Amino acid sequence: MEQLTDLKAILHSKRANIYYLEKCRVMQKDGRVLYLTEANSQRSAENQYWNIPIANTTCLLLGTGTSITQAAMRMLASAGVLVGFSGGGGTPLLMATEIEWLVPQSEYRPTEYLQGWMQFWFDDDKRLQAAKQFQYQRIEFLKRIWGKDRDLKGEGFDCESSAIQSALQNCSNKIHAADRVVRLLQAEAELTKRLYRFAANTTGYGDFTREREAVDSANGFLNHGNYLAYGLAATTLWVLGIPHGFAVMHGKTRRGALVFDIADLIKDAIVLPWAFICAKEKATEQEFRQQCLQAFTDHKALDFMFNQVKQVALKMDWDEQNSTGFISDKSAPPESPKGHQA
Structure with missing residues (x-):
């Protein structure tokens, strides 16, 4: 079974996936985060499991009719995936009246x-x-x-x-x-x-x-x-x-x-x-x-x-910006400590 420490570190700035899910259950199974859809008698007699590639995901929106297990939240947090609960179609975000997310707890982010x-x-x-x-x-x-x-x-x-x-x-x-x-x-x-x-x-x-x-x-x-x-x-x-x-x-x-x-x-x-x-x-x-x-x-x-x-x-050079008002585009340090799954 894949362990949490086996996750390959992908910088958030390079991640490709945002997921919006509805009418399903998100859970952890065999070291992976999956979502389960209820069986449709017209299509299949069995429930359907679908994998979420958490190491390449930035955030997860859970819409109407969704639930999530504690074990799945633990794995999502380990991969640095933000989770939000929303209404149907991805809006509005229901965590608060402002834009707030359930964010992973980490003491290793840069200061x-x-x-x-x-x-x-x-x-x-x-x-x-x-x-x-x-x-x-x-x-x-x-x-x-x-x-x-x-x-x-x-x-x-x-x-x-x-x-x-x-x-x-x-x-x-x-x-x-x-x-x-x-x-x-x-x-x-x-x-x-x-x-x-x-x-x-x-x-x-x-x-x-x-x-x-x-x-x-x-x-x-x-x-x-x-x-x-x-x-x-x-x-x-x-x-x-x-x-x-x-x-x-x-x-x-x-x-x-x-x-x-x-x-x-x-x-x-x-x-x-x-x-x-x-x-x-x-x-x-x-x-x-x-x-x-x-x-x-x-x-x-x-x-x-x-x-x-x-x-x-x-x-930002507060005293010597160029005439256009733009900051010169210099290389910036990485967003997370090397080797850490931020």
Whole structure:
């Protein structure tokens, strides 16, 4: 039987899997984590077991009708997999009203990132610079993804579009001029609204209003995709040892606010366009989820999140940023001690 110590260490930034499960039981069997689906009399008289490759998994969402055993949680924790309980379709996350996860307990996570974060976090001006850095990189990531993804280009999502170039340039100018976080939030909201309008027009979706409680397919896919991004962001922060409450933009009074800051790095570039494309194609939630997860992997979204958080924590030159406001992209140390299954 495979022992817990036999798990091969895979850095979280290189992991490929996010799972959403419903109407099943998650358990440990023969040294593996499995989920059990009830027998369907029309298909099979036997229950079905399916393996979860925990060493290559970042987070696990348990939806309606699920249960999990203590032994399975112990193995998931040993592999550093975050677990969250959610409603149907992956939203909303039910652990709390904020974005919080059941996180593994480990005393071996690095401390230098939290120490670096604390060196600037209590200074309002430096925290504003960090928030600007994330917003600049959010724009750059969108430009890069929409500039090279052939599938997105084929659907009309091209960063060379005059409407997109205008929106991004206008947002970049407002980021540069912002003297308070509230100005950054206004610039972010304006850009997102313009991207929603562009996506709706490009896909022929029609009138669109972003409402998290709405039942139309685009809003539903946006909710679902955003929670997947929150899972990646929560994983990034847990591995680097930075508590979710030390936000730079979304408010210091919400315990999970930093998760929102980090998830925003990739949401507009990946989740937003695919939500509208899949809505146009009348895709199922599972098809949309698989498309999002594949895009996260293809574009190394988790790698990007790790690099940005590391750079802000350790590499930020508060006195000598270059003219664009970007941090120079230097190599960062690994996110976990060598040889340890973080």
